[in-house]
Amino acid sequence: MASHLYRDTAVVLRTYKLGEADRIVVLLTEHHGKVRAVAKGVRKTRSKFGARLEPMSHVQLLLSQGRELDIVSQADSVESLAPLVGDLDHLTAGIAVLEAADQMALEREPNPRLYRMVVGALRTIAEQGGSLVVPAFYWKLLAAEGVRPELDVCVRCGEPGPLVAFDMDQGGVLCRTCRTGAAISEPALELMRMILGGRLNDALAAPPSKVTHEVMAHATRALEHHIERRLRSVALFESAGFEPAPPR
């Protein structure tokens, strides 16, 4: 029986060994969601084929559909994200983007927006770097999932300020009276408003500082909070044996 062939563009999220010579590549494809595929024979020879299937590679693929794992028949490089290699900051940032994407992507569930965001973030890292690319990616990822923190008024009482704390359990910033979660500084809050308010490029120009570190800390905490809650809810639904209800 002829297997079903399809073409797609993808970013390689991660790889692992299979048997003596093969490698499994976990792909974030543009049109087929997260796909696991086997690249045969790539570890036997120093093949160009194998070199194109390293994490962070942006590739055009010909795949044949399998029952569990698809098979990579052909891989061509779309573009080089080469500045990533050899620069530790770029590499670390790239890995952070891939990890977050891997957590968010669902197997064989198309999410072209996520794919475009990942490609955009990796390109930005390769071309200009910047300490806010990763936190900005996290915030945009959460916003795309419908998680958008309140940044302008206290989430509990509506006071416009001063806003001194940030708590994702509450849904955003808090005033002095209502404060829970972690402290947030005014400059960090302003950068978060820029990231989520359509002034991303201005935010990305910010040089690394205590403030950009603070934005990263809040973004990481928010993403972890979201992923953990999602995983927990999935486990709950599976054990109870019913489908998740649509959000009210």
Ligand SMILES: [Zn+2]
């Ligand atoms: Zn308040």
